[in-house]
Amino acid sequence: MTEQRRDDAGRRDGDAAHREDPARQFETSIQADPPTTNSRPLTASSGDDALSEISQRVLWLATAMIDAANRGRPNPDGVKVGGHQASSASMTGIMTALWFSELTALDRVSVKPHASPVLHAINYLLGELDESYLTTLRSLGGLQPYPSRAKDPDTVDFSTGSVGIGATAPIWAALAHRYLSDRFPETPPAGRFISLLGDAEMDEGAVWEAIIDPEVRQLGEVVWIVDLNRQSLDRVIPDTQIRRLRGMFAAADWQVLACTWGRRLQTAFAAEGGDVFEARMRRMPNEEYQRILRAHPEEVRRRLLSGMTEGDATVLDRLLAAYGDLDLAELVRDLGGHDLDELQSTFAQIDDTRPTVIFAYTIKGRGLALEGHPSNHAAQLTLEQMQELAVASGMSLDEPWRRFPEGSAAAQICADAAARLRRDPSPAVAVPPVPCEFEWRHKAVTSTQATLGHFLSDLRRAAPELAERVVTASPDVASSTNLGGWINKTGVWSLAGRHDWFADDRERLLKWHENARGQHIELGIAEVNLVSLAAELGLTGSRWGQPLIPIATLYDPFIGRALEPWTFGLYAGGRSIVVGTPSGVTLAPEGGAHQSIGTPSITLEIPELTSWEPAFAQDLEWTMLEAIRDVADPAGGSAYFRLSTRPVDQSLARVPEDALLRERRREEVLAGGYRLSEHPAPEDEVTLVGVGAIMPEVCAAADRLAGLGVRAGVVCATSPSLLFRALRERDRVAASARSGILQRLFPSEHPAPLVTAVDAHPHTLAFLAGVRGDRTRTLGVTHFGQGASASDAYRLHGIDTESIAAAALDLAGAA
Structure with a gap:
């Protein structure tokens, strides 16, 4: 990649555009605030001058990267590039102390989204990132806006960006490594799993769902460091919130540490009258403190003394007399999260027997001209402010990416850290071959949900080594999603194991043995x-060379609750199989709250995910094996299965017994669908397309139409997402091998009207109208349901046999 340098003319032009762009008027308004002490380095205090020098250089690089993205390259679109200089600045000391004095090669760190430039700056100083990337933040092929495992060119342990979700990922990574180590002793060791997160992320419910899970309290390798700058995007966070957060972590059995004051403030507190000073600082509301940060140095003393009793004010005034205005303005900024020595001392207190949270008090924008401004979240330094920062950092805008001189103390620390953090890739273990099908046949009448339980048992018989790689998980619905048989055979995995008090109960059907060898992980009710x-x-395969096949089951109506973290996990490269069951209005007696509507349509739209809704047991077997094959492939994807509790007559599937025809059927199932009609497609007067548990009604409607003299073709769609993918690929030169499935299902030379029916929103199959341009009637669920029998629910929503047949007659008659 060609390095992009900025000359003076380019900077002046960029700055002019900066001033003229109305969208940037807020940013420049920060210049009007009173001057602060930001003309010299203030990012971190430390007895180690070289480490402080590194911290200042990290601050400069992170800020300069954002500056380069906004002012240093052409912007023909006129759309603000953005970046978070203030949020990055508050993390600089914390991340410098971690990377250059604390981390080992075994540790894994999740970095808060808005501090991604700090991570890239550190990786650059460690020699992991080429200089050419430093000007590419938020550009195509360059550094991502937020840390990305899949898309960034340097080391990123966890993708973040959806606040709260990336913060919890190290917890689940630690749990995954514990599970892996119990089952596969050759698993490489791991160190700490660290989350760096902003205090505003504590508002996310996902954070607390993770913190209070019973297994988490035993994860001593988990460490969270909260960047407590007391600002969110819009506001200063209330004081009571911080006290509440600390209490909530303690109640969840976490170790709670605070890195509150820097060493200079601690020294002042230890002096005569320092107890009054400390009490004043501790009782000061966050909003008042933020205002002091924005005050002129000459005003700081007066603001500190205001509101105090006469006696306390006299004591404090006497203490502060030893400080000039500038020194006092710096002193009140001396928080623990910017003091490298204090940070290192706090890290040394971590208790490895339980999870730890460290509240590191910081200032948003520390060391920058926008320091502490209540609206600095998306603000950018001006050209003049960047020049001031360059001077303070011993750098130059003309040569912004200069490294430390060879032989200097700072360069040696960087080299030592790079050697300490270098990781050797873990040898990859191959997943055993996945069979095409099992030798056992299915029950004559069964549901796809029941078949899932039989499938897992059959997998252990047919491919035991492959089954060893399977791990199931569920949020307290394992038995009701038909994992009971699997759990009885494999057991429940638990960090510590628990005594089974029901082991001697002969009437118990589900054997809940918890130990270190189980293959099912049970969570609380938290999707x-x-x-x-x-x-x-x-x-786990990409992290430690030991791949697993995760299969997670939950009730399909609650897919929406898990949608954001699920898609974000896919974005991060976490492949899995998610099973939503039971589903649809077929679950009629449970009422509208448990009748899923939108999941097939939603999952069709998620990248790198194949959604399946098999109607028959054999289809489920074939597609589940295909999904396992896909997850096991390092270049593969994930899968979603929508299953039903409705018992279905399996003879309707007409699975061929002939080996050649059977394999042909399997190929069609895996391509997205197959024809159930006995007559060839050219004879269709109308074509009925169904998916999942509604296929009995579709088949019955075809029979009903035949009795009325209308020949209806029947297509069973196993994967709407694959059929949609085939439609998009159909006319491409590099079409996939399975893109021809549409021609087999809907031959272009023999058009016929379509009626699509699905126990979900009809939008799911509406795209089929574009295959041949057929007139199409889409049937499905478009309003909330209610408690009823399945047949009543089908009639209510117009997806019963008579409704399907009537829609087909309308179209066939119009033909």
Whole structure:
């Protein structure tokens, strides 16, 4: 990649555009605030001058990267590039102390989204990132806006960006490594799993769902460091919130540490009258403190003394007399999260027997001209402010990426850290071959949900080595999603194991043995935790060379609750199989709250995910084996299965017995669908397309139409997402081998009207109208349901046999 340098003319032009762009008026308004003490380095205090020099250089590089992205390259679109200079600055000391004095090669760190430039700056100083990338933040092929395992060119342990989700990922990675080590002793060791997160992320429910999970309290390798700058995007966070957060972590059995004051403030507190000073600082509301940060140095003393009793004010005034205005303005900024010595001392207190949270008090924008401004979240330094920062950092805008001189103390620290953090790739273990099908046949009448339980048992018989790689997980619905047989055979995995008090109960059907050898992980009722864990279980191959096949089950109506962390886990590369069951209005007696509507359509739209809704047991077997094959492939993807509790007559599938025809059927199932009609497609007067548990009604409607003299073709779609993919690929030169499935199902030379029916929103199959341009009637669920029998629910939503047949007659008659 060609290095992009900025000359003076380019900077002036960029700055002019900066001033003229109305969208940037807020940013320049920060210049109007009173001057602060930011004309010299203030990022971190430390007895080690070289480490402080590194911290200042990290601050400069992170800020300059964002500056280069906004002012240093052409922007023909006129759309603000953005970046988070203030949020990055508050993390500089914390991340410098971690990377250059604390981390080992075994540790894994999740970096808060808005501090990604700090991570790239550190990786650059460690020699992991080429200089050419430093000007590419937020550009195509360059450094990503937020840390990305899959898309960034340097080391990123966890993808973050969806606040709260990336923060919890190290918990599930730690749990996944514990599971892996119990089952496969040759698993490489791991160190600490560290989350660096902003205090505003504590508002996310996903955070607390993870913190209070019973297994988490035993993960002593988990460490969270909260960047407590007390600002979110819009506001200063109330004081009471911080006290509440500390209490909530303690109640969840976490070790709670605070890195509150820097060494200079601690020295002042220890002096005569220092107890009054400390009490004043501790009782000061966050909003008042933020205002002091923005005050002129000459005003700081007066603001500190205001509101105090006469006696306390006299004591404090006497103490502060030893400080000039500038020194006092610096002193009140001396928080623990910017003091490298204090940070290192706090890290040394971590208790490895339980999870730890460290609240590191910081200032948002520390060391920058926008320091502490209540609206600095997306603000950018001006050209003049960048020049001031360059002077303070011993750098130059003309040569912004200069490294430390060879032989200097700072260069040696960087070299030592690079050697200490260098990771050797773990040898990859291959997943055993996945069979095409099992030798056992299915029950004459069964549901796809029941078949899932039989499938897992059959997998252990047919491919025991492959089954060893399977791990199931569920949010307290394992038995009701038909994992009971699997759990009885494999057991439940638990960090510590628990005594089974029901072992002697002969009437118990589900044997809940918890130990270190189980293959099922049970979570509390938290779907967010489930999919987050599934993603990390799916990443064990890339992290430690030991691949797993995670299969997570949950009720299909609650897919929406887990949608954000699920898709974010897919974005991070965590491959898994998620099974939503039971599903649809077929679950009629449970009422509208448990009748899923949108999941097939939603999952069709998720990248790198194949959604399956098999109607028959044999289809489920074939597609589940295909999904396992895909997850096991390092270049593969993930899968979603929508299953039903409705018992279905399996003879409707007409699975061929002839080996050649059977294999042809299997290929069609895996391509997205197959024809159930006995007559060839050219004879269709109308074509009925169904998916999942509604296929009995579709087949019955075809029979009903035949009795009325209308010949209806029947197509059973196993994967709407694959059929949609085939439609998009159909006319491409590099079409996939399975893209021809549409021609086999809907031959272009023999058009016929289509009626699509699905126990979900009709939008799911509406795209089929574009295959041949047929007139199409889409049937499905478009309003909330209610408690009823399945047949009543089908009639209510117009997806019963008579409704399907009537829609087909309308179209056939119009033909």
